[in-house]
Amino acid sequence: MIGLQLFYLLSDFNILETKNPEKEQWLALQSEIDQEKLTDKNAKPTNYLFNPNFISDYKGYKLGMSIEEIDRLMAFRKENKYVNSAEEFQKVTGVSDSLLHKISPLFKFPDWKQNKSNDSADKKDFAVKSFPKKEKLEILDINQATKEDLMKIYGIGEGLSTRILSQKEILGSFVSMEQMKDIWGLSPEVINELNSHFKVVVPLNMKKINVNEASIKELAQFTYFKYGLAKQIVTYRSMNGNFNNIEDLIKIKDFPVEKAKIISLYLEF
Known part of the structure; x- marks a missing residue:
């Protein structure tokens, strides 16, 4: 018993920690990441310019606008109208002076709206440069x-x-x-x-497809017919006889009815 006690007192039970280069490198990297996160937290958010004509409900809410103010803008836009200045934005929405002063620096209107106040001579030059007239065409x-x-x-x-x-x-x-x-x-x-x-002037000699004689391959080559429809046309024709008009063709499943008038001009019966 005395020997065991002496062994316990004199022995060193501390585990030697071996150095692991990979672990040290990982800890150093993690420290850098934590520092970057802290820097990002302290950084000021970036504000981007936007056109106030296209503010969404969520965007208006984030800017501090009330539901009524947002609804007024939406109703104005439904009439296909646009606000061209911060003052007009306030007039339409009814936002307070303090809110307008806060958010108006973020407004960005298109150049053509900003130039709306230019004199008539400038407008004329702008119109000529931006929208040059093409020569008049005959039909x-x-x-x-x-x-x-x-x-x-x-x-x-x-x-x-x-x-x-x-x-x-x-x-x-x-x-x-x-x-x-x-x-x-x-x-x-x-x-x-x-x-x-x-x-459109339809040529008198335009080649038409004889729907009662054309093969599946010939019908499938027609732009408005797919192979499956061409096969159904030939099958229907063999079982029910020749087609007399476009109305007979419309009875076939998957026939593009909305283009029947155009298709009929390419066919002969």
Whole structure:
């Protein structure tokens, strides 16, 4: 017993801690990260400029606006109107002078609105520079239009003009200006311009598809028919006889009814 007690008293039970380079490196890195977080916390938030015409409910709430003030702005915008200055913003929303003084430095209005107060001479120069008039066009047949003719339209460059001409080649010819809506990349505004300067004259010798004699392959090559629909047309024809008009074709499942009028101009029965 005495020997065990002496062993316990004289022995060193402390565990020697071995140095681990990887652990020390990790602790140093963690210390740097903690320091960065502390720096970010103390940093002031960055304020970005914004157009007050497009304030959302949440944005208005964060700015300190009341629900009534936000609703007044929303109602004003629903009338397709815009505020052009901080003073007009206050007049529409009814925000207090103190809140306006706080948030108005963050307002950013488009340049064309800021220039609204310029004199008439400046307005004239601005209009000429920003919206140059293109030469007046006579109404042409879209099926006879060249790339140069199409590129005279606002919003149509080389890419879109090539796409229009390619679609015409695929179809053989256009039969309606409504087909411009099927061409990818043409905005409603550009389509309106096309309708103002072009019309469709269907060629007398335009080749049509005989829907009662065409094979599945021939029908599937038609832009408005997919292979599945072409197969259904031939199956329906073999079981029920020839088609007499477009109304007979509409009875087939998955037929694009909304384009029936245009499709009928490419078919013969």
